[in-house]
Amino acid sequence: MVKQSLIFVKPGELRLDEYHKDDEPSETEVLIDVAACGICGSDLHWHLEGNIGPWYARKEASMGHEASGTVIKVGSKVTHLKPGDRVCCEPCEPCWTCDLCRIGSNNLCHAADSTCAGADKTGFFRTTNVWPAILCHKLPDNMTLKEGALVEPFACCIWAIRRAKLEGNEKILITGSGPIGIICLMIVKAFGASKVCITDLNEERLSASKNFGADYTLLVDSKQTPQQIAEKVNQIMGGPPDVAIDCTGVGSCINTGIIGVRRGGKVLLQGLGSKGVNVDLSTASLRQVDLLGVARYNNTFPAAIDLISSGRVNAKGLVSHIVSLGDYQQAFDLLKKGKGMKILLAPKVDIIQ
Structure with a gap:
């Protein structure tokens, strides 16, 4: 061979x-x-x-x-x-x-x-x-x-979500409905999130997210500002989410999370772009939003294997x-x-x- x-x-x-x-x-x-x-x-x-x-x-x-x-x-x-x-x-x-x-x-x-x-x-x-x-x-x-x-991408996402210290029943915003966004969606639902809204520019991928448990989807336009998208998310979810998980690494998406989450909320930086990004740190500070970096996985392979083998995620x-x-x-x-x-x-x- x-x-x-x-x-x-x-x-x-x-x-x-x-x-x-x-x-x-x-x-x-x-x-x-x-x-x-x-x-x-x-x-x-x-x-x-x-x-x-x-x-x-x-x-x-x-x-x-x-x-x-x-x-x-x-x-x-x-x-x-x-x-x-x-x-x-x-x-x-x-x-x-x-x-x-x-x-x-x-x-x-x-x-x-x-x-x-x-x-x-x-x-x-x-x-x-x-x-x-x-x-x-x-x-x-x-x-x-x-x-x-x-298992490896699931282990990475489980570690990210553990960093947020979710207690259950949170409202979650996910920016980006690629594989990592969908995996985060499945995990937060399995961990007890009450409502999840996911956004993307790609209509095909966004539509697929409904099959994995998304409560709300929002097709966004690159011409929209983070403020406009955040306001739309708040309208859809009936109030600001508690946590935003960015799965894109794009500055405008991170800023949507910073503006969109409740005051004192959290933004998980799960995505990683190829270049530096512009992030609105002043708004994050004034709203007392925690920006949580995520580095790979951390002793979460066993948890990922258990989550997948149990059938709790598709x-x-x-x-x-x-x-x-x-x-x-x-x-x-x-x-x-x-x-x-x-x-x-x-x-x-x-x-x-």
């Missing part, structure tokens, strides 16, 4: 390489037969622009970080996994020893910024991959490999396309056009249909 790996060449250009020999896992690693890997919004930014926020794509890097697969081989010191186990993988490896890691904030570890799939470590847009066993989570029998490829319904790794350009072209929802790249499409 020919093995393939998707490589970042330069902004706007990817390359599919062939390889014939797998890397040998060390005593603490496993070799994984990759089943599927989701294309994240960050992958699209890296492909088209070469960076997202402060992170730049490394030339000749193998991309992809939302992965599931089956263990082929285990290192001599690996005890919690065996060949044949189906797993999902945490993409970033912390140092485990710094002050932040030792207090449980390994998502803030400096090492984790670079030792990530697609950065200094080989990513999962490939047929097989060697990965630290400690970062691999066994999937329950009732979870599919398709669902396993969604994770499988999020996947709109499963595309062969060899047809990667088709998948990225769909995303560039704002088509579909979550797109998975799969070395063997038939095993996760």
